[in-house]
Amino acid sequence: xxxxxxxxxxxxxxxxxxxxxxxxxxxxxxxxxxxxxxxxxxxxxxxxxxxxxxxxxxxxxxxxxxxxxxxxxxxxxxxxxxxxxxxxxxxxxxxxxxxxxxxxxxxxxxxxxxxxxxxxxxxxxxxxxxxxxxxxxxxxxxxxxxxxxxxxxxxxxxxxxxxxxxxxxxxxxxxxxxxxxxxxxxxxxxxxxxxxxxxxxxxxxxxxxxxxxxxxxxxxxxxxxxxxxxxxxxxxxxxxxxxxxxxxxxxxxxxxxxxxxxxxxxxxxxxxxxxxxxxxxxxxxxxxxxxxxxxxxxxxxxxxxxxxxxxxxxxxxxxxxxxxxxxxxxxxxxxxxxxxxxxxxxxxxxx
Numbered sequence: 001x002x003x004x005x006x007x008x009x010x011x012x013x014x015x016x017x018x019x020x021x022x023x024x025x026x027x028x029x030x031x032x033x034x035x036x037x038x039x040x041x042x043x044x045x046x047x048x049x050x051x052x053x054x055x056x057x058x059x060x061x062x063x064x065x066x067x068x069x070x071x072x073x074x075x076x077x078x079x080x081x082x083x084x085x086x087x088x089x090x091x092x093x094x095x096x097x098x099x100x101x102x103x104x105x106x107x108x109x110x111x112x113x114x115x116x117x118x119x120x121x122x123x124x125x126x127x128x129x130x131x132x133x134x135x136x137x138x139x140x141x142x143x144x145x146x147x148x149x150x151x152x153x154x155x156x157x158x159x160x161x162x163x164x165x166x167x168x169x170x171x172x173x174x175x176x177x178x179x180x181x182x183x184x185x186x187x188x189x190x191x192x193x194x195x196x197x198x199x200x201x202x203x204x205x206x207x208x209x210x211x212x213x214x215x216x217x218x219x220x221x222x223x224x225x226x227x228x229x230x231x232x233x234x235x236x237x238x239x240x241x242x243x244x245x246x247x248x249x250x251x252x253x254x255x256x257x258x259x260x261x262x263x264x265x266x267x268x269x270x271x272x273x274x275x276x277x278x279x280x281x282x283x284x285x286x287x288x289x290x291x292x293x294x295x296x297x298x299x300x301x302x303x304x305x306x307x308x309x310x311x312x313x314x315x316x317x318x319x320x321x322x323x324x325x326x327x328x329x330x331x332x333x334x335x336x337x338x339x340x341x342x343x344x345x346x347x348x349x350x351x
Contacts, residue, residue: 002027009033013065016041026054036066037092049076049118056084067094072116077123086127096134105130105161117142122153125182130161140170147205150177157184165191170202177207185210186239189217197225198256200233210234217244224248230268231258242274251280255287269293278302285309294319301325308334317343324349 001007002024010031017039025034034055052075055064073095075081085091088107096112108130115137124131125146133139146153159182170193185208196202199218203210210216210228218224227245228234245251255268272293277283283304296316301307302325310333312320317340323330327350335341 005029007031008060011035012039014038023054026057029058030060031058032060033063034061034065035063037094039067039069041069048074049078049081053078053080053084056081056088062087062089064088064090065092068096070095071113073111073114073121074116074118075123076118077120077126081123082126085123088127091128096136107158108132108161110134111136119145120149121145122149125156125159126153127158128156129158130163131159132163133165133167134163135166137169139164139167143205144175146181147175147177150179150181150207155179155181155183159185161185161187163189163191164193165189167193168195170195176205179207180209180211181206182208184212186212187215188213189219190221191217191219193218193221194223196221197223198229199224199227200229203228204233208234210237210240212239213237214239215242215244216240217242218246218248219244220247221251222249224251226251226253226256228254229256229258236268237272238268238270240269241271242276243272244274244276245280245283246276246278248280248283250282252282252284253287254283254285255289255291257287257289271295274298276300277304277307280304281306283307286311297321299323299325301329305329308332312340312344314340314343320344320347322349323347324351326351 005028007028008030010025010028010033013035014037017036018041025031055061085107091107093108094110094112096110096114107128109124109128110132112134113136117138121142162182162185190199190202193202199216216227218227227243230236243254245254268291273295274297275293277300279302281303284306291311292313292315293311294315296311297319298321299310307329323344330348330350333341
C-alpha cells in the first residue's frame with residue numbers, strides 16, 4: 001500500500017483492524033480522505049501523540065474520521081498537533097470504549113469512559129466545533145488546567161457544541177478565568193452531571209457568559225436547584241431559543257436574578273421559542289421576575305405539579321403553535337385573565 005502514492009481516498013471503516021498502520025499512511029503523500037470508523041478493536045500501539053501527529057502530517061489530508069477503542073486519552077498538546085487539526089476541513093475523532101460519533105459538526109471529538117488524561121489537553125478545544133464527554137472521570141481536573149493556562153492558550157472561539165453526560169466526580173474548579181473561554185458556545189447539554197446546584201457552578205470557572213447560547217439541555221442533574229443566576233456574571237440570554245429540563249428532582253426555579261440586575265419584562269428572553277419541562281416535581285416557577293417570552297412557539301410540560309404560573313400572555317396568542325400538557329395541569333394553571341386562557345384552546349394538546 002505504501003507504494004500507492006497517488007491514492008487520494010482510503011476507506012478502512014467497518015472492519016477488524018486492531019492497530020493503526022501509521023507508517024504506511026504517512027507514505028500516502030496525496031491522501032486527502034481517510035476513514036477508519038467503526039473499528040472497535042482499533043488501538044494505538046506505543047506513543048499515541050506521535051502516531052496521531054504522523055497521520056496529520058499528510059499535507060493534503062483534509063478529511064479524517066477515526067474511532068479508537070481505548071480508555072486513556074494521552075494525546076499531548078503540541079504545535080504540530082494543533083496545526084494539523086487546524087488545516088483539516090472535517091474531523092471526527094472518537095476515543096473510548098464503544099465510542100462513536102453523533103454530532104453533525106465538521107470538527108468533533110467524542111470521548112467515552114476515559115479515565116487517563118494527558119497533562120495538556122488544549123488540543124481538545126482548539127479548532128473543534130463540538131466536544132462530547134460521556135462517562136469520563138476527572139473532568140474537573142481537565143477544566144481546572146484549562147483555566148490555569150488560560151492566559152497562555154486564550155479562548156476557544158470555534159467551539160459551538162458541548163455535551164457532557166455521566167459526570168459523577170465533578171469537583172469545584174479552584175479559580176476562575178478572567179474572560180469567556182468559550183465565547184461562541186451555542187449548544188450545551190449537561191446529563192447526569194452531579195455536584196452542581198446551578199449551571200453557574202460549571203460556567204463561572206470558565207468565564208462563560210452564554211452570550212451566543214441558543215440551546216440548553218439539562219437532564220438528570222440530581223442536585224440542581226435552579227438553572228442560572230442572571231445579572232452581573234451572565235448579563236442576558238438574548239440568543240437563547242430552546243430550554244429543555246428533564247428529571248431534575250430538586251430544581252425549584254429556572255432563572256434567578258440579581259436583586260440589582262435591572263432586568264425588565266421581555267428583555268431577558270427575546271428569542272426563546274421552545275420550553276420543555278418534564279419530571280421536575282419541585283419546580284414552582286420559571287422565575288420570581290415577571291418575565292416575558294414574546295416569540296414563544298412550543299411549550300411542553302409533564303409531571304411538574306407545583307408549577308402554577310407560566311408566562312402566557314395575550315401577545316403570545318399569535319406566536320404559540322403547540323402547548324402539550326396534562327389536562328389537570330392546564331386546568332389548575334393560574335391566570336390573571338381567564339379570557340386569555342380561552343384564546344389558547346386551538347393550540348392545546350391535552351392528555
